[in-house]
Structures are given as structure tokens and as C-alpha cells.
Amino acid sequence: MARVVVVGGGYGGMASAARLAKLGHDVTLVEAGTRLGGALTAVESQGFTWDAGPSMLHVPAVVRDLFRKTGRALEAELGVETGQELTPLEIVREHRFVDRSVLRLPAGSRRAQTAAFDELGKGLGQAWDDFVTPYADVWDVLRRHYFEEPWTPGHLPREVAAILDSRDTLHKALRRAFRDDRPAAVAGHLFVAEGHDLRNVPAWAGVATHLEQLFGAWTLPGGMHRLRALLEARLATREVTVILDSPVLDLVVRDGRAVAVRTALGEVAADVVVCAVDPRRLPTLAPLVERTMPTLPPVITHLGLEGDATDATEAGGLALTDETVVHGDPTVVVRPGGTAPPGHTAWTLHGRGRLSEDMLKVLARAGLDVRDRVVARVDRTPLETVQAWGGSPYGVLWQGRGTVRQRLGPTTPVPGVYAAGAHATPGSGLAYVGLGAALVAGVVGPA
Ligand SMILES: Cc1cc2nc3c(=O)[nH]c(=O)nc-3n(C[C@H](O)[C@H](O)[C@H](O)COP(=O)(O)OP(=O)(O)OC[C@H]3O[C@@H](n4cnc5c(N)ncnc54)[C@H](O)[C@@H]3O)c2cc1C
Incomplete structure (x- = not known):
């Protein structure tokens, strides 16, 4: 049995700790903040609750696998009989383009996505299909040899290296695939929303479009932050020692090997x-x-609005899909969700680009004028978000194809030190972070 210390109690740290404890190790998790969860947490104000960070889950199998492999299944924990389980979305998101045309992107179906693009414009369905379908092969290779199986940096299988080291960028791939800007904006959105410049994102990362088509997107009634409490309980069940309010200042390395972590208390x-x-x-x-940069979070506004989802007035438009993207500069993402007092609705806005005016004004111009319905509001700048979580939950900024090999994980060059979480391989987002925790557990192995 090894004494394992996990640094950081976000989703990545909690998932790693639970898995390693289940493998029989003596695990201590050290968290800088006064509670666990990192970005996986809630913001509360005036009777409203919003997801502070993630509210949508791609590849739910990753979270399910974590719960199943460390104890009781997720469904049992969530209480399926009460209808509180993970819910697949019929529409992943609505895209409102600058020319006022709208695409509602269906989840989990190639045929439905093709039809939706055909409705947007002649021939776009075929173009979308031609773009997304080849990623099935990319996913197949990466899943088997990179995302799900532990590997050693410098010893990646040749077919994986061929994909990861390709010079093709997503920007170029989208220009080749689409003459119309709108499907390109849909495919690029997943990266633009995370703060990346598509000219620096490798083309293979577009595999995310295939995953969304294949597995859809999922939400949790009440908010994704509910997972936080479940994971905290799982850590208690697995007898993980949790030390809160203790930023780790550094690792202690003796004879070339990590032997401890250093906190202000010792x-x-x-x-x-x-x-x-x-x-x-x-x-x-x-x-x-040192050659990597963190990705800045968006400008975030949590809104409490008068009116509920059944309110059909156009200005309210409160019965939005779970994510609506208002394209332009700035781009504003509307995420209805969380909990609200009766007759009210909770929204979260994420803004990227030239934010020289209030996001509510941008939305009003796009036909979503809720300015006179606001009864609660919490604003967060990117800096405040980074300070709250001691780093960016979006991990490493794409700076070209080399970035993928500059991330640490699952091993690191320091013997005894492993890397998980959004900044480690295979990347950010609950699905990838969950895969990263499984990779670390795989390389550390059982006690
Ligand atoms: C606004 C926003 C929306 C998002 N939406 C989605 C979404 O819908 N779907 C999705 O899949 N993903 C989403 N993400 C990404 C997702 O939240 C992250 O990838 C994931 O939560 C990262 O988990 P993590 O554990 O790596 O990092 P974090 O959640 O950032 O946790 C890091 C933890 O480490 C602690 N810490 C920092 N420094 C130290 C130290 N020195 N010592 C000890 N502890 C320390 C912090 O206090 C924090 O608790 C979103 C992120 C943001 C910011």
C-alpha cells in the first residue's frame, strides 16, 4: 500500500483520490479551498442556484465508470426513481448566427444532425457529415491507445503519434470542409467557448464533434454541481483523508523522488x-x-429572472434549449439551468471576444431581451474565476500541435509524481478529466 497524496480537490483530484483509494492505497487529498469541488460547485444568491462551472456532460460513461469502479453506481446514488438522474438532451445547443438564421443541433444521431444542417442550407447536411464522420476512426485509435489505456510519454503507439503530431489545424480543416461560415462556427464553437484560437487547435481535436454526435450531451436536474456532494461522500466511503484550507506550496523531492508535499502547516x-x-x-x-499557457475562463454572469420556462413571450424566450450560442463578437452563451424560486428562471451567461458592453445588451439585440426581468445577478471576471479555483479549470491553451506533448500526465519526469486534472493529459472538461484520473490510477496500479 502506497501513501498517496493528491494535490487539488476539483473533479480531477476527487476522481483520482477515489480510484486510488479503491485500489487499496492510503490516500490523502490536500485542497487549498475551504471545500472540495473546484469548478464543480454552485453559486447561490437570493434563492437562485447556478452551476459555477460545468453544467453539461459529454461521454457520461466516464462518470458512470468512476462511480461503478469505486463503489455504488451513479444511478443508485442519484436516485433514478425520483427522476433526478443524468438526462440526455434532445437538442445539444441552439446556434443563433449573425445573419439571424438558427440551427438547433440534435444530440446523439448522425441522421438528425444531417437533417438539421440541411434545413439550415442546401448541401450543408452532407458537408457536415463529411466533416464529422472521419473522426470516428480518429476516436477509435485514440480511445484504445491514448484516452483509455495508460501510456508512457515518448512511447506512444505509432498510429497515435501520427494523429497527434499532424500539422493540420482545425482552422484549416474547417475552411476545407465548409464554404459556409455557419457549420464551421458550430464545429469550432466547442473550442472558441473554451478560449482557444482555432488556428492553434490541431485538427484531430475536432473529434469532439464526433463524440457529441455519438454520445450527445447530458445534464443533471438541479445542476451538475450535485456530483460534488456525491464525490465527497464517495471519498468518505473510501476513507480518503481530506485536508482543506491548505494550499500545497511545493513537492518535496529527495534523492530524485517525491517524498512529500509541503503546506504552510508542514x-x-x-x-x-x-x-x-x-x-x-x-x-x-x-x-x-513553462512553454504552456493556461486558457482563460469566459466572463460569467449568473442571472435570476422573473418568468419561468413556460413563459412563451418572445422577449423572454425563457424556454430556451440547455445551451444557446449567440454568435458574433462578442459571442454569448446562454445556459439556462440551476434552481430558482417558483415563477423564476436561472440563467448563466458566458461571454468571449470583444465585451465592450453588458452581455444583456448583446442578447437583447439578438432578440433575447430579458433586461427588465433581472431580479438577481452575480458577475465574475476571468481573473476572479482563476483566483477562486487557484488556476483555470479549462486547462492548457492550444498553441499548436506541440501542446499535446507539453502537458504532463499520466506520468511526469519526476519519479513518484503523476498528473491529472484539466492541465494534464488528455485535457479539460469533465469527460477528459475523468479519463485522466483513470489513466493515473492505471499507471499507479493496485496496492
Ligand atoms: C465556466 C466554466 C464552465 C464549464 N463548463 C463545462 C461543461 O459544461 N462541461 C464540462 O465537461 N466541463 C466544463 N468546464 C470545464 C470543467 O469544469 C473542468 O475541466 C474541470 O472541472 C476541471 O477540474 P480540475 O479538478 O482539473 O480543476 P478545478 O476544478 O479547477 O479544481 C482545482 C482544485 O485545486 C485546488 N488547488 C489549486 N491550487 C492548489 C494548491 N496549490 N494546493 C491545493 N489545492 C489547490 C483549487 O482550489 C480547486 O479546488 C467548465 C469550466 C468553466 C470554468
């Missing part, structure tokens, strides 16, 4: 350390990632 001894925070925060690891 050292916590370790045979194995899992870094589930931005490695820049730990001076021993920082030089290893």
Missing part, C-alpha cells in the same frame, strides 16, 4: 503524489510546463 509524507492542479503552482513542476 509536510505530508507521500510515496506517490498526484498533481491535480495547474503544475505552474508547484515550483518543482513549473519548469516542466
Whole structure:
């Protein structure tokens, strides 16, 4: 049995800790904040509750696998009989384009997506299909040899390296695939929303469009932050020691191996350390990632609105899909969700680009004028978000094809140190972060 110390109690740290404890290790999780969850948490004000960070789940199998492999199944924890389980979305998101045309992107069906694009414009269905379908092969290779099976940096199978090292960018791939800007904006949205420049995103990362088509997108009634409490309970069941309010200042390395982590209160001894925070925060690891940059979170506004989802007035438009993207500069994403007092609705807005005016004005111009319905409002700048979570939950900024090999994980060059979380491989988002935790558990192995 190894003494494992996990640094950081976000989704990545909690998932790693639960898995390693189940494998029989003696696990301590050290978190800087006063509670666990990181971005997976709620914001509350005036009777409204919003997801502070993630509200949608892609590839739900990853979260299900975590719960099943560490104890009771997720469905049992959520209470399926009460209708509180993960819910697949029929429409992943609505795209409102600058020319006022609208696409409602269906989930989980190639045929339905093709039909939706055909409705948007002649021949667009075929073009969309031609773009997305080849990613099935990319997914197949990456899933088997990169996302789901532990590997050693520098020893990636040849077919994986051929994909990851390709010079093709998503920007170029989209220009080749579409003469119409709108499907390109739909495919690029997943990256633009996370703050990336498509000229720096490798083309293979577009596999995300295939995953969304294949697995859809899922929400949790009441908010994705409910997973936080379930994971906290799972850590207790697995007897993980949790130390809160204790930022890890650095790793302690002796004879070339990590032997502890250092906090303001002293050292916590370790045979194995899992870094589930931005490695820049730990001076021993920082030089290893000096060529990477974190991705800035969006400008976030949580709104409490008068009127509910059955309110059909156009100005309210409160019966929106679970995500609506108002394209332009700035681009504003509307995520209805969370909980609200009766007769009210909770929305979260994410803004990217030239935000020289209030996002509510941008929405009003796009036909979503809710300015006179606002009864509660919480604003968060990107800086406040990064400070709240001690780093960016969106992980590493794409800076070209080399970025994929500059991320740490599942192993690191420091013996005894592993990397999980949004800044580690295979990347950010609950699905990838969950896969990363499984990879770390796979390389550390059973006690
Ligand atoms: C606004 C927003 C919306 C998002 N929406 C989605 C979505 O819909 N779907 C999706 O899949 N993903 C989404 N994401 C991404 C997702 O939230 C993240 O990829 C994921 O939660 C990252 O988990 P993490 O554990 O790596 O990091 P974090 O959640 O950032 O957690 C890191 C933790 O480490 C702690 N910490 C930091 N430094 C130290 C230290 N030195 N010592 C100890 N502890 C430390 C922090 O306090 C924090 O608790 C969203 C992110 C944001 C910001």
C-alpha cells in the first residue's frame, strides 16, 4: 500500500483520490479551498442556484465508470426513481448566427444532425457529415491507445503519434470542409467557448464533434454541481483523508523522488503524489510546463429572472434549449439551468471576444431581451474565476500541435509524481478529466 497524496480537490483530484483509494492505497487529498469541488460547485444568491462551472456532460460513461469502479453506481446514488438522474438532451445547443438564421443541433444521431444542417442550407447536411464522420476512426485509435489505456510519454503507439503530431489545424480543416461560415462556427464553437484560437487547435481535436454526435450531451436536474456532494461522500466511503484550507506550496523531492508535499502547516509524507492542479503552482513542476499557457475562463454572469420556462413571450424566450450560442463578437452563451424560486428562471451567461458592453445588451439585440426581468445577478471576471479555483479549470491553451506533448500526465519526469486534472493529459472538461484520473490510477496500479 502506497501513501498517496493528491494535490487539488476539483473533479480531477476527487476522481483520482477515489480510484486510488479503491485500489487499496492510503490516500490523502490536500485542497487549498475551504471545500472540495473546484469548478464543480454552485453559486447561490437570493434563492437562485447556478452551476459555477460545468453544467453539461459529454461521454457520461466516464462518470458512470468512476462511480461503478469505486463503489455504488451513479444511478443508485442519484436516485433514478425520483427522476433526478443524468438526462440526455434532445437538442445539444441552439446556434443563433449573425445573419439571424438558427440551427438547433440534435444530440446523439448522425441522421438528425444531417437533417438539421440541411434545413439550415442546401448541401450543408452532407458537408457536415463529411466533416464529422472521419473522426470516428480518429476516436477509435485514440480511445484504445491514448484516452483509455495508460501510456508512457515518448512511447506512444505509432498510429497515435501520427494523429497527434499532424500539422493540420482545425482552422484549416474547417475552411476545407465548409464554404459556409455557419457549420464551421458550430464545429469550432466547442473550442472558441473554451478560449482557444482555432488556428492553434490541431485538427484531430475536432473529434469532439464526433463524440457529441455519438454520445450527445447530458445534464443533471438541479445542476451538475450535485456530483460534488456525491464525490465527497464517495471519498468518505473510501476513507480518503481530506485536508482543506491548505494550499500545497511545493513537492518535496529527495534523492530524485517525491517524498512529500509541503503546506504552510508542514509536510505530508507521500510515496506517490498526484498533481491535480495547474503544475505552474508547484515550483518543482513549473519548469516542466513553462512553454504552456493556461486558457482563460469566459466572463460569467449568473442571472435570476422573473418568468419561468413556460413563459412563451418572445422577449423572454425563457424556454430556451440547455445551451444557446449567440454568435458574433462578442459571442454569448446562454445556459439556462440551476434552481430558482417558483415563477423564476436561472440563467448563466458566458461571454468571449470583444465585451465592450453588458452581455444583456448583446442578447437583447439578438432578440433575447430579458433586461427588465433581472431580479438577481452575480458577475465574475476571468481573473476572479482563476483566483477562486487557484488556476483555470479549462486547462492548457492550444498553441499548436506541440501542446499535446507539453502537458504532463499520466506520468511526469519526476519519479513518484503523476498528473491529472484539466492541465494534464488528455485535457479539460469533465469527460477528459475523468479519463485522466483513470489513466493515473492505471499507471499507479493496485496496492
Ligand atoms: C465556466 C466554466 C464552465 C464549464 N463548463 C463545462 C461543461 O459544461 N462541461 C464540462 O465537461 N466541463 C466544463 N468546464 C470545464 C470543467 O469544469 C473542468 O475541466 C474541470 O472541472 C476541471 O477540474 P480540475 O479538478 O482539473 O480543476 P478545478 O476544478 O479547477 O479544481 C482545482 C482544485 O485545486 C485546488 N488547488 C489549486 N491550487 C492548489 C494548491 N496549490 N494546493 C491545493 N489545492 C489547490 C483549487 O482550489 C480547486 O479546488 C467548465 C469550466 C468553466 C470554468
